[in-house]
Amino acid sequence: MILIFFAAAALLLYILQAAYKRSWPKELSAELSFDGGYIYEDDESAMYEVIENRKRLPVFLLEVGFKIGRGISFIDTENTNVSDYVYKRDIYALGGYERITRTIRLVGKGRGYFPVSDVSLSAFSLFHTKRYLCQAGQDAAIYVYAKRTALGRIVPALDSILGEEESRRKFLEDPFAFSSIRDYTISDPMKSINWKASARSGELMVNTYASTMTARLMVLLDIEDSGIWKRQELVEDSIRVAATLLQRYLAAGREAGLAVNAQGTEMIMPGKGGALRHRAERLLTSDFEKERPFPLQELFRHVPEDVIPVVISKNADRELIFSLTGAFGSERRILLVVPHGKDEKPVLPVSGGIETVYREVLS
Template identity: 40%
Template sequence: MVKVMWALLLLPIVLLVLYFAQRLLFRRLWDENLTVQISFDRDYIFCGEEANLVETIVNNKYLPLPVLEVGFDMSRWVVFQDEENSTVSDMTYRRDVFTTSVRQRITRTLPVRGKKRGYYRIASTTVTSYDFLMTEKQVAHFPQETEFYVLPAHISASHIRIPYSKIMGLLVSRRRVYDDPFEFAGIRDYRRSDPMKYINWKASARGGTLLVNQHDSTLS
């Protein structure tokens, strides 16, 4: 009878010691040898295409983590197919919950779709964990270097109407505005109003009279 009474008296003390011991152990070791990585399986996609966002959790220690929440912000123009754990406003906040045992590696793949072209980046991940009795919360931030490009969508050549009937470049103009010195049109007799630079001296020497070069006008 005495032993039973002593056992009943010691039980709360033992439980209290265990409670504070697990809190201290969890507080000091929960994020040790813990790795959280966010990446895409492709460097880029075209607008409207799909890719996979990969969450990799590595708990490389002998302390299990009963609850591990992984959250991060990403542009709302990269849309998750599974929006159950996503909150969308100006940005998309994603929160996934994991349970890791001793020395375990977890990989989760989330399909995403690019809605708008641009450069997108995930700079940080917020990781939240709880002790075994769910009485204390611990938070840590894991930096990320996740980059992703969404390129403009493909356009079929049949949708691009190029005016092949019109020539792009210089065209000979019927309306003479400015003579183009590179468009030679012929030779004519010299007039008093012609500039001296237009005189064709070789043709003038052969013909015995002043002759000038005639040029066409061009428009771009």
């Protein structure tokens, strides 16, 4: 009779284990989301893990794991493992029909785009004899924008150039005169749409006017770091300067654009509005070390004539000065920002309309 008991107990326990193995992942979901779509470098934010168990069966011990790029650092480091990625593992226990929401504080350590494409769910049997695994797709991501930086002498230099340009225009143009037709952007009012031009081209086109007299600028960013001695901190500073400048002048209502000498990156022509600013910020989160750079001079031909070029290059040399003069002419006002290391200020020739601002970057 005792053997009947042993056999019945073994059978029932086996059935229970098999039933748990089959049932635990059913109606179980894990969703990750970030608090907001972006943060700046060194800013704190939060990530939410929402685990739902929509069935009666409790899930005894659940480990939720995911990986994310190393630019994100979690404030509670106990559950994280850092190698090529940051691997995080959180532990839960859910009763039937329960939802647990956990807030995880994080810091943006480096600029970039950080998606989480899936999580691994790992459950244990009651006596820890078995471990069961499954994956759940995710669609969470966060951008870490370049850090804002002090612009120092760049702002007065650029303001001076912009002021001169606007004054010059005042004498040469009728502020109410029709200026040009260009592609529609989301920040353009409906009333400025030129319907005839739109019908002809098949895309929405808008009129632009010179009435505001506001000068436009375009940031040309050089990310090339091809020397033997890598100076990545100078490239990072260049990126931060570009981001800060764009944010400042777009917020002031100016039209600004951005071009980077990296293969495969889009060129943002001067425009206005928050949407353009975010496009530029996201462009600046790219991992430029992986992109093949091309010569900065190839960007010059894309700069419209009525736009003030703001060139940011740590590789500025005599050749670049000559290229700028050759591409834009000696009368064109240009701002050249040259980040350099301590006691490494380059000596550049003075040329016509080029205003050079040297910027010492301390490592």
